[in-house]
Amino acid sequence: SAVISQKPSRDICQRGTSLTIQCQVDSQVTMMFWYRQQPGQSLTLIATANQGSEATYESGFVIDKFPISRPNLTFSTLTVSNMSPEDSSIYLCSVEGGGGGEKLFFGSGTQLSVL
Amino acid sequence: GNSVTQMEGPVTLSEEAFLTINCTYTATGYPSLFWYVQYPGEGLQLLLKATKADDKGSNKGFEATYRKETTSFHLEKGSVQVSDSAVYFCAPNAGGTSYGKLTFGQGTILTVHP
Numbered sequence: 408s409a410v411i412s413q414k415p416s417r418d419i420c421q422r423g424t425s426l427t428i429q430c431q432v433d434s435q436v437t438m439m440f441w442y443r444q445q446p447g448q449s450l451t452l453i454a455t456a457n458q459g460s461e462a463t464y465e466s467g468f469v470i471d472k473f474p475i476s477r478p479n480l481t482f483s484t485l486t487v488s489n490m491s492p493e494d495s496s497i498y499l500c501s502v503e504g505g506g507g508g509e510k511l512f513f514g515s516g517t518q519l520s521v522l
Numbered sequence: 523g524n525s526v527t528q529m530e531g532p533v534t535l536s537e538e539a540f541l542t543i544n545c546t547y548t549a550t551g552y553p554s555l556f557w558y559v560q561y562p563g564e565g566l567q568l569l570l571k572a573t574k575a576d577d578k579g580s581n582k583g584f585e586a587t588y589r590k591e592t593t594s595f596h597l598e599k600g601s602v603q604v605s606d607s608a609v610y611f612c613a614p615n616a617g618g619t620s621y622g623k624l625t626f627g628q629g630t631i632l633t634v635h636p
Binding site (some may be wrong): 455514 | 564566599627
């Protein structure tokens with residue numbers, strides 16, 4: 408299993424500012440995933456972060472808005488840039504684990520509110 | 523890309539009632555299928571999975587069978603408990619090497635009363 412620590416757990420931010428979310432895993436993992444859960448909606452994959460390469464973004468998400476760092480095999484950050492109220496969501500970090508890598512472990516999430 | 527249609531909630535049941543949460547999907551290729559659960563105040567965690575047609579995933583009394591012909595993965599439990607109150611998400615993955623790329627259903631809120 409993998410234990411994921413995500414910080415901050417929640418934050419309230421002003422419009423136009425940026426917030427960086429940190430994700431720390433207790434073991435080395437190749438791929439890390441960032442998801443977003445908007446209020447009352449399901450989870451949507453933002454991007455996949457591989458160590459040593461540029462993150463791969465899903466349709467509708469761009470690097471300028473959601474820059475991601477992946478400096479080593481246990482850590483990643485997601486920045487939500489130039490925030491607007493529409494960015495208010497829960498942001499979740501996840502990693503693969505288990506036999507065959509087909510099980511995802513999730514962090515507890517960062518609840519972001521933008522005023 | 524993949525898409526998921528999940529039974530809308532909220533679902534409210536009495537303890538020991540039978541539970542079914544429907545899930546159908548569209549996907550290219552042969553995805554693995556997952557049910558994830560989010561208990562109140564906790565993070566998302568895997569409940570069960572099935573990796574190929576006719577596989578049955580099971581855990582904590584819950585079951586779901588991978589039905590390729592109907593592209594469905596319905597979640598069932600014969601006798602629910604109050605502790606099963608949670609949000610349940612159906613999710614196929616992208617298949618191949620993209621294990622972690624899940625497409626989540628909208629989630630079904632289950633409340634079980636004593």
